Amino acid sequence: MMRKLLYLVVIFGILFFTPACSIIQSGNKESFAEGRYFIKEKGKQNVFINMQEDTVEVYYMNKKKEVVSPKPEKIYPQYSKKQLAGTKLYISSFDVDFLTLVLKLRPATSGMEAQMNTNLNGVLYFGRRVDAYSLKYQSNPLKDYNRQIKHYGFSMGGFVGLGGSTIGPNTTNNQLSYEYDGVILNKGIAAIIAIDNFTLGFSLGFDTLLDKNKNLWIYQNKPNIGLAVGMNLN
Secondary structure, X not given: OHHHHHHHHHHHHHHHHHHHHHXXXXXXXXXXXXXXXXXXXXXXXXXXXXXXXXXXXXXXXXOOOOEOOOOOOEEEOOOOOOHHHOEEEEEEXXXXXXXXXXXXXXXXXXXXXXXXXXXXXXXXXXXXXXXXXXXXXXXXXXXXXXXXXXXXXXXXXXXXXXXXXXXXXXXXXXXXXXXXXXXXXXXXXXXXXXXXXXXXXXXXXXXXXXXXXXOOOOOOOOEEEEEEEEEEOO
């Protein structure tokens, strides 16, 4: 019964977030697009990026994030050969992800050896994220410049969600004579690293069994280390 309930929750989450995911595919954080960024030039400098088919226009902004000049300060690739070696632009944002904790390492406790669990766990993650875009142009034999953009991001925050875990004699100090899949509440903190379209997260979590046997479970509110994969929702 508990396993069916968990599957229903996961299926509902997938159906609920599917419309958002279709939007993410065309405008996700891996894509370099028109908007506000900042560069590290004599400190933090806000800029507005105007994207053209073959060029990138950079407009400087004041502390109120207002454009200070009607003309771009820099235009790539025409700006200068010195700048063609590479320029980095950054953007800071609030991050909302749907994560799946694919692995959990539970330390040894109550006579039980350290465990590597692969039960289904789905959580919502909220954090602060910084994305960096490395802008570079390379010339071809026709002296045309081809734009190359590399992306990486880093985020830290907290998560909460539902998961499953096997509850039985081995995980209750033999206080239960039967075994079943219990529904647990996942909560904790995580760090997410993104490189282009590849995203990987590491978590420190604490699980809470939600049924009547919570006081028997040897992992109740004990820390675990997890490996997470996910999809950005905003």
